Amino acid sequence: MSATVIDGKRFAEGLRGRIADHVSRLKSDHGITPGLAVVIVGHDPASQVYVTNKAKQTAEVGMASFKHELSAEVPEGDLLELIARLNGDDTVHGILVQMPVPDHIDANKVINAIAPSKDVDCFTPANVGKLVIGLPGPVSCTPLGCLMLLRDQLGSLSGLNAVIVGRSNLVGKPMAQLLLRDNCTVTMAHSRTRDLSEVVHAADIVIAAVGRPQMIKGDWIRPGATVIDVGINRIPAPERGEGKTRLVGDVEFASASQAAGAITPVPGGVGPMTIACLLANTITTASLINGLVPPRDLTA
Numbered sequence: 001m002s003a004t005v006i007d008g009k010r011f012a013e014g015l016r017g018r019i020a021d022h023v024s025r026l027k028s029d030h031g032i033t034p035g036l037a038v039v040i041v042g043h044d045p046a047s048q049v050y051v052t053n054k055a056k057q058t059a060e061v062g063m064a065s066f067k068h069e070l071s072a073e074v075p076e077g078d079l080l081e082l083i084a085r086l087n088g089d090d091t092v093h094g095i096l097v098q099m100p101v102p103d104h105i106d107a108n109k110v111i112n113a114i115a116p117s118k119d120v121d122c123f124t125p126a127n128v129g130k131l132v133i134g135l136p137g138p139v140s141c142t143p144l145g146c147l148m149l150l151r152d153q154l155g156s157l158s159g160l161n162a163v164i165v166g167r168s169n170l171v172g173k174p175m176a177q178l179l180l181r182d183n184c185t186v187t188m189a190h191s192r193t194r195d196l197s198e199v200v201h202a203a204d205i206v207i208a209a210v211g212r213p214q215m216i217k218g219d220w221i222r223p224g225a226t227v228i229d230v231g232i233n234r235i236p237a238p239e240r241g242e243g244k245t246r247l248v249g250d251v252e253f254a255s256a257s258q259a260a261g262a263i264t265p266v267p268g269g270v271g272p273m274t275i276a277c278l279l280a281n282t283i284t285t286a287s288l289i290n291g292l293v294p295p296r297d298l299t300a
Helices: 008-030 045-060 076-087 107-113 125-133 141-154 172-181 196-201 253-259 271-289
Strands: 035-041 064-070 094-097 161-165 185-189 205-208 226-229 233-236 245-248
Touching: 008 045, 008 141, 008 271, 035 045, 035 076, 035 271, 045 064, 045 271, 064 076, 076 094, 076 107, 094 271, 125 172, 141 172, 141 205, 141 226, 141 271, 161 172, 161 196, 172 185, 172 205, 185 196
Parallel strands: 035 064, 035 094, 161 185, 161 205, 205 226
Antiparallel strands: 233 245
16 A cells, blocks of 8 residues: 655645744734845855745745845855844844855854844754753754654654654754654664664654665565655656756655655655745744744744
C-alpha cells in the first residue's frame, strides 16, 4: 500500500491565509504592520529567485517588505552598518541575511550582529538558547515547518520514537529540540552512526536532513512510519535530455512510499513551508517586540 503523500504546498497556502488574518488584526487592533527586511549580498541566481519569492509572499500577506541588495564586493563593515540600521528601525520586525555571504565576510559576525528580537531565522546564540529551554521566540523556519506538518498528519506526537538523520545547526539540532518539546523520544543519527539503517527502522518518525540524494532506502523505513524529507538535491536526469537535472530528496521516494504511512515529496513537501514559516516568525517577533502574545497557531 502506498503512503499518504503530505502536501506541503497546500498546507503552506493555508498557513499563509492564517498569517494574513493575523496581520490584518495586528493592523486593525494595534496599528502594527509587521515588517520583514531581507538582505542579499551578491548575485547568486538561486538566492535571487528565493529572495524574490520571499518579498512577493511577504507583500501578499499584507506585511511590509524591505529588500536590500548589496554587491558581492561590499565591505564587511558596510553590511554590519546596514544591519545596525535595521536593528534600530521600528518598522522592521524581522531581519534575514541570505546565506551564503561572500568569503571575505564572516558569516558568524553577520549573524551575531542581528538583534535577537528581530532574528527570524533563529540563528543568534540567544535565540538558539531560548529554543533549548523553551522560552517564547522564533524557531528555525524549516524545523518549524516540519513540526507543523507532523502535527497536522499525526495529531499528538507524545511518546513517538523520532530519528533525525543529520545534525546541522540549520535543521537537525533545532528539530531535535522541537520534537523533545512535543514529548518524542529523539535519536540524532549522522554519518558516523553505526547500523544506521537499523536505527532508522526503529522510528515512528524519520526526519531526513543529511544532504545526500536518495540515501535513505525504502527497506530502512518501518511500515507505517511518517517520513519528512528535508533534502533538496539536484541530480542528472538524462531521460529529460542532455544536461537536464531533477530534484530529489534524501529519501528514495519510490521505495520509501511503499513502506511509510505518510511521506513528504521533493519538491512540494517541506520546501514551501520554509518561507511560510519565515512569515509566521515575523508575526511572532512583531508581537513580542510590542509586548503581545504571539498567535499560538503560528508557533511551536
